[in-house]
Amino acid sequence: MGYRILHIGVDDTDSKGGMCTTYVGAVARDRLLSLGLEEADYPSLVRLNPNCPFKTRGNAAVALHMRCPATLVDEAFKAVVEVVEELYERGYGDTQPGVAMRLGGSTPEELRGFAYRAVTELVELDEALNLAERHNIRIHRINGGRGVIGALAAVSYELGEHxxxxxxxxxxxxxxxxxxxxxxxxxxxxxxxxxxxxxxxxxxxxxxxxxxxxxxxxxxxxxxxxxxxxxxxxxxxxxxxxxxxxxxxxxNQATDKHLTARRIEELKPYVNAV
Missing domain, CATH: 3.90.600.20 (Glycinamide Ribonucleotide Synthetase; Chain A, domain 4)
Known part of the structure; x- marks a missing residue:
């Protein structure tokens, strides 16, 4: 039986009234372990652009990195979606959960660049959706699914300094x-x-x-x-x-990776410039 490395990202499950995306990730992790998957690495907690006007609270996305029997890939994605559906904060229009699953291997440069920009500036949902389609990344959207941006960034962001x-x-x-x-x-x-x-x-x-x-x-x-x-x-x-x-x-907490050196003429709204 062959194995695949899965990177499954989740974002936008909380609100100012409750829940926490890290908790959703923790429950999803335990659900996957109970299915027989194994951790390939520590789960990632990626703090996205703190200036994003759409953030629900702390603007953290999470990604699980799992070693999965090839026969369970579909079931693993379904299990994470079920956890998100069970736990996300209902009744808040700004809460728009998203799930993204990328199969293992090196991260394409285009995805790494997208993740970097999601941490440092504002990116659009359409770009995330187009990238997901182009790179065969499975996604699930709820209430519009703006959280796909963070979910895709979480499975694509390379945590160097951490x-x-x-x-x-x-x-x-x-x-x-x-x-x-x-x-x-x-x-x-x-x-x-x-x-x-x-x-x-x-x-x-x-x-x-x-x-x-x-x-x-x-x-x-x-x-x-x-x-x-x-x-x-x-x-x-x-x-x-x-x-x-x-x-x-x-x-990437406490690493200041959201800050970028910009000249005055390069400034854009919501960019974290120094």
Whole structure:
């Protein structure tokens, strides 16, 4: 039995009212593992252009990189689509989920260029759809499917310089409630892992930064230079509520890859110029 490497991207599943695309990716990952697929690499968390006027919240797209029996390729794509359909935030017109699946091999230069521009400037849905058709990338669109842009970018973006984030997710019955995390354990973790993890606390404000302030499924996330340090830091936090699942993402967070050097005459709306 032969195997294929699948790169499956997801974007635009959340809203300001809830959900998180990284959670959708985590559930999809576990669904694929239960089907018998294996991870070929860490899943990717790609922060797209932060100036994009259409972003739902944090503008993160995710991609899963899986080793898949050739006979299960169609079932794998269907499984991810089902997870997205189950979990995306309904009732918000700006939430337009998209899924994209690229078969393994080197990433064509045209796709790499598209992904780079999705991180640094504004790209159009029509371009993403045309690229997907030209490169035989399977897509699924919901409510217009503008998320195909991010999904395609996530499966095409090459994470050179990168960091990691280990994320713990809440059980569904706790979504939307106050997160129960021992604050002192976060400060202690930051003290012990300083230099290997980052952005855990704001000492001036006395604020814990590993926990979000939205009603999304994320309980806490620790960002680090290595996957091992991210997991170690997360494991040092004392959670006072159940953890549903944990996933480690390789990401372009904290790399400033969204910034580009531009001359004044080259500036365009929504470009992250320096």
């Amino acid at each position: 960091t990691f984030e280990a994320i713990a997710y809440r059980t569904r019955d706790n979504w939307g409630t106050v997160r129960r995390v021992d604050r002192q354990s976060v400060f202690e973790m930051d003290r012990i892992t300083r230099g290997r993890t980052f952005d855990n606390v704001d000492y001036e404000a006395g604020e814990v930064r590993v926990t979000p302030h939205t009603p999304c499924p994320v309980l806490a996330g620790v960002r680090a230079l290595t996957a091992e340090d991210a997991l170690r830091g997360l494991g040092m936090i004392r959670f006072l509520e159940p953890v549903e699942r944990v996933v480690v993402y390789r990401t």
